[in-house]
Amino acid sequence: MTAAIRSLGESVNHKTVQRLMIEMGLKSLVRPKKYRSYKGQTGRVAPDLLQRQFTAERMHQKWVTDVTEFNVAGEKLFLSPVMDLHNGEIVAFETARRPVFKLVKN
Incomplete structure (x- = not known):
């Protein structure tokens, strides 16, 4: 002001x-300050098992996941949905206050 x-x-x-x-x-x-990602060493890159083929012929053949950050009531919340590539249905999801491995493992 x-x-x-x-x-x-x-x-x-x-x-x-x-x-x-x-x-x-x-x-x-x-x-709040904008998040700046860690600039140090990164982990190994996972192999591209799908080879950019993001469609499936039947249900439960291919599932994918990602982690998305939301701001809820002034706090960060991380969401990791699991999507079936056959029909785009979300078959499961996990939430956490921190981006931890548990989000994509469970």
């Missing part, structure tokens, strides 16, 4: 802005 007021050419102290915001019942929205 202080930066926005100063950008309009007004000289204002940040403590004055803070006091006025408290008096008016205004709260700032602090955005």
Whole structure:
């Protein structure tokens, strides 16, 4: 808020802005920092068993999974659905607060 007021050419102290915001019942929205992935060593890459063939002739022939991150009530939640490639049906899913191996193993 202080930066926005100063950008309009007004000289204002940040403590004055803070006091006025408290008096008016205004709260700032602090955005969480964007996740930056680990830049160190990575694990081994799994072999491409499907060879880019993402269709199946019958049910339960090919299942795939992935991990997706959601923000729920200000907290991270990780979802790992298991999808049947025959009809796109979600046959199972697992959730966790951290991206752990259990998400894709169970």
